[in-house]
Amino acid sequence: MPELPEVETTKRGIEPWLKDQIISKIIVRQPKLRWPVSDEIHSLEGEKVVSLSRRAKYILVETAKGTAIWHLGMSGSLRLVEASEDPGGHDHIDWQLSNGKVLRYHDPRRFGALLWVAPGADSEHLTHLGPEPLSDAFDxxxxxxxxxxxxxxxxxxxxxxxxxxxxxxxxxxxxxxxxxxxxxxxxxxxxxxxxxxxxxxxxxxxxxxxxxxxxxxxxxxxxxxxxxxxxxxxxxxxxxxxxxxxxxxxxxxxxxxxxxxxxxxxxxx
DNA sequence: ATGCTAACCTGCGCGC
DNA sequence: TGCGCGCAGGTTAGCA
Missing domain, CATH: 1.10.8.50 (Helicase, Ruva Protein; domain 3)
Structure with missing residues (x-):
């Protein structure tokens, strides 16, 4: 479902809970998303979240050991839950955080994605994109x-x-x-x-x-x-x-x- | 190069 | 009540 406003809303909603937190553990229950979730995503474990940003409908989470790139596809959502809350159907990925919360990814249709890119590298998915609609470059x-x-x-x-x-x-x-x-x-x-x-x-x-x-x-x-x-x-x-x-x-x-x-x-x- | 189609996957609402 | 069909926020690969 998410279009750009939904993605931006999601990014703003999770940012205060993620920024400066340590990603303690990443649990991938279902790696078969739009693209398979790489094992290298686990290199973010133990890392601090430096910043969050958005490019197109992608949410970028930066750490010193690489950047995670979320895409919500048609039916994906990201939200913060308590660690005590059991995952339900289609809750494919959890990020356990040092503040005790869990960032939980839910996506029935699995058109979304979680990508990992090395520090300083560019994702192929972002390099050929046009300008942001709210930027001055789009006129x-x-x-x-x-x-x-x-x-x-x-x-x-x-x-x-x-x-x-x-x-x-x-x-x-x-x-x-x-x-x-x-x-x-x-x-x-x-x-x-x-x-x-x-x-x-x-x-x-x-x-x-x-x-x-x-x-x-x-x-x-x-x-x-x-x-x-x-x-x-x-x-x-x-x-x-x-x-x-x-x-x-x-x-x-x-x-x-x-x-x-x-x-x-x-x-x- | 351009531009269209099919494909990925599940759930829901509607008509019968 | 149940079943089959069509449709849903996105993106890319492949083909004419």
Missing amino acids: AAYLFQRSRGKSQAIKTFIMDGKVVVGVGNIYANESLFKAGIRPQTAAGKISKQRYERLVAEIKTVLAAAIEQGGTTLRDFVGGDGKPGYFAQQLFVYGRGGQPCKFCNTTLKEIRQGQRATVYCPSCQR
Whole structure:
């Protein structure tokens, strides 16, 4: 479930409990995630957590003996639990901490990952990523330039992590609605002016969702175990066949690259 | 190079 | 009540 706001919320939620703590022990009950969990992850045992950071939808936990990189996939969550709390189904990984707490990774679909990279090394997964959507590097000039000559639909274009990271299916739908752009439009045919609007809406929508702790759909919980409250503010995602909140036109639902796209045929041109 | 499809995996809701 | 089908927040490999 996690999109960028959920990942950022998770990172902020667990950071105070992890930073400067010693990782006493790492228990991997199920190593078969998106990529197998390497045995080298155990080199973090006994190490102090120096810092946490986020790049795209990855959470990086740095120690002197290497960096752990979490990805939550579609259904993953990370939260702090008491050591006395028994693991349940799909609780694949525990990090026992020196403060007595346990960082517990839960992921029914196992599309997530826990990677280990050596100190000072770069992960292959992070090296070819586009700019962060909330950074100054992501602007209309950049998107306009990157999109010239592309016949690809604007929606799949902005969901491509090599173009810009962190724009998942929910926020791609929402920002295209707010920008008034039809999702099927070829990226290469969109004017600089319309990209100005789109970039502004992507930044606004993501920032607002982070502010409110992410979007809760089915089972997401942030690092503190509390759900987010953005879901009721969605204009199009999950609302196919229902009336547009602006103009009352029936929202249309189509598929683009096996993902649901919902848009307003009247507001989005 | 570009852009689309299938695949990874489990759970849930819906229609019958 | 139970069963089968379709769908779900992401990402990558492979193919035309």
